[in-house]
Amino acid sequence: MTALATAPDLSRHEVFDVLAHSRAQLLRSASLGDGLAVAVWRNAADATRYSRPSHHTLSLYLSGGHGTWRREAPDLRGEPGRLCVMPAGHESRWVVGGEQSFVHLYFDEAQLAPLAVRLLDREPREVQVPDLTFVGDGRVAGPLHALSMLDWQDPQARLQANALGHEALAALLVVHATRGHRTPPRGGLSAPVRRRLVDWTEARLDQPLTIGEMAAEAALSEHHFARMFRTSFGIAPHAWVLWLRLERAKQLLRHTDAPLDEVARQCGLASASHLVNRFRARTGVTPGQFRRLRQAQPERGVFRSP
Structure with missing residues (x-):
């Protein structure tokens, strides 16, 4: 058939x-x-x-x-x-x-x-x-x-x-x-730099972040950093930062009653409308719909989305 x-x-x-x-x-x-x-x-x-x-x-x-x-x-x-x-x-x-x-x-x-x-x-x-x-x-x-x-x-x-x-x-x-490799692959950021960069970025998600600042934290030029970052993280720096911002937005929408402009501020997004557009493009629902739907659902177990 x-x-x-x-x-x-x-x-x-x-x-x-x-x-x-x-x-x-x-x-x-x-x-x-x-x-x-x-x-x-x-x-x-x-x-x-x-x-x-x-x-x-x-x-x-x-x-x-x-x-x-x-x-x-x-x-x-x-x-x-x-x-x-x-x-x-x-x-x-x-x-x-x-x-x-x-x-x-x-x-x-x-x-x-x-x-x-x-x-x-x-x-x-x-x-x-x-x-x-x-x-x-x-x-x-x-x-x-x-x-x-x-x-x-x-x-x-x-x-x-x-x-x-x-x-x-x-x-x-x-x-x-x-x-995928018996020995660590060459190129990319070292494991300590990668971990430090993750912690540094997550601690500053409520602030504007630039590639230059991230590159400086890794002690690399902007061009070299962007290439090394994609090699190690599998995505571009700006895509990684946006992923972290939207994951934080999910947590705030799930566990707080903060208005959307406050959620956007804590996630480092320019405005509530910017949050709505980015959030809907990724999840298919608006932040308001996500909040109502997720608060009506129980949390999943160990392997739930980070």
Whole structure:
């Protein structure tokens, strides 16, 4: 059965696109904000091949899968609750047996960069997303299954799905990520400088920050610093600072009743309108909606979004 028309914001994901042009049936899909996208599929009696996608895919079998196997691992079979990870750049070929349903969480390398630094105290280039086939792990599967059960058309449920997606990625990194290099990679900032820069930046998020100030803290020229920073953090300095500002905004919106102009001030953003625009571009909801929805939800566990 041909898949439903692809959503514009998901069609760039090659794994999604392969399935959209296969016998698989797309049941529903959504963009969850923060660069995360999700889709639930049904498939049967099919064969698919993924060739070096530019993004990562985390997959969980919801039903069936007993007759499905990967040509590179013919002795393994799927079943409900089993996880697969198809990292960027991997190749795999799959034979689909009886009817099955599964959820896919799509994410880019950029979504892992802050998590690698904050959760593992390692540079993103040192962290390798594993290629996993039919693995059982409730720490990753639990939040992914809960995410799949939500109505993503509802703003509150979509925001909860965003948090569950972050939780699944954090658990995946903490439990399964491997070192991409046997020896520390060359170039970039040293570990002590990287840690000092993180602490220095977080202590000054309520202030205007410049590349020059950050470079001076690292004792480097601006040009050299910008290049070394991207090498070590996986993103540009301004993108990292904005990520930290919006994470602080989330915490303030979740735990305080401060008005938006005060939240913007404490996060180093120019105005409440600037906060609204940046926040909505990243999460898909306004700060006011986020506050109302998040205050109505319980906190998640150890692997919640930082």
